[in-house]
Amino acid sequence: MAAQDTTSELLTNALFLLARHPVYWGQLCLEFAGKHELDLSVGALLSSKLIENILHETLRLYLIFPLLGRVALRDTQLLVGSGLHQDRPMLIPKGTAVNMGYYALHRDPEVFGSDVEVFRPERWDSIKSKQWEFLGFGSGNRACLGQQKALIEASYVFARLAQSIEQLSSADSRDWKGR
Numbered sequence: 001m002a003a004q005d006t007t008s009e010l011l012t013n014a015l016f017l018l019a020r021h022p023v024y025w026g027q028l029c030l031e032f033a034g035k036h037e038l039d040l041s042v043g044a045l046l047s048s049k050l051i052e053n054i055l056h057e058t059l060r061l062y063l064i065f066p067l068l069g070r071v072a073l074r075d076t077q078l079l080v081g082s083g084l085h086q087d088r089p090m091l092i093p094k095g096t097a098v099n100m101g102y103y104a105l106h107r108d109p110e111v112f113g114s115d116v117e118v119f120r121p122e123r124w125d126s127i128k129s130k131q132w133e134f135l136g137f138g139s140g141n142r143a144c145l146g147q148q149k150a151l152i153e154a155s156y157v158f159a160r161l162a163q164s165i166e167q168l169s170s171a172d173s174r175d176w177k178g179r
């Protein structure tokens with residue numbers, strides 16, 4: 001996985017969303033105004049619930065990897081996935097290519113609420129997604145090795161920008177468009 005494009009895409013997507021929801025930019029400015037650079041330690045940045053919520057919500061809506069593929073190395077039985085209601089066991093024969101749609105996964109109303117299309121970072125104050133319900137950085141054995149690096153870098157950029165830019169607004173009404 002690319003190490004730099006991913007973080008810059010996350011930042012770009014977050015700025016796009018924040019420009020359209022300036023109330024959260026105001027909150028960032030309040031949180032970081034007047035803080036000395038030395039106060040922006042890794043610990044301080046990672047403990048900002050506001051930044052964490054904004055980054056999670058951005059990755060929920062605009063995933064860097066909306067689809068990921070695997071090939072079954074052996075016959076594999078999934079607990080659910082077949083039948084009219086996708087609640088019956090499903091056999092994936094060895095050699096089958098499987099694509100996982102994280103875009104749809106991140107819009108599951110049962111996990112994220114009825115307003116899944118809305119950018120609402122505070123939803124993460126109450127959501128405790130389980131291991132396989134939020135996959136911005138993947139999960140399990142092949143989870144992202146650079147997650148902490150990406151989160152620290154993105155948090156630092158936001159903290160510094162919020163110290164120098166008081167207002168953010170969007171002058172472009174076009175919809176977000178992925179790569």
Ligand code: HEM
Nearest residue numbers: 001003006007010064065136137138142143144145146150
């Ligand atoms: C916002 C930034 C990033 C996002 C959203 C992201 C996302 C992901 C995702 C979803 C996977 C899992 C892929 C899969 O399941 O096949 C992954 C894997 C990986 N990522 Fe990232 N990534 C980011 C930044 C980085 C950075 C900065 C680095 C390195 C400095 C990095 C290194 C890796 C590596 C090495 C893997 C493969 C892990 C393995 O297969 O064992 N990523 N990343």
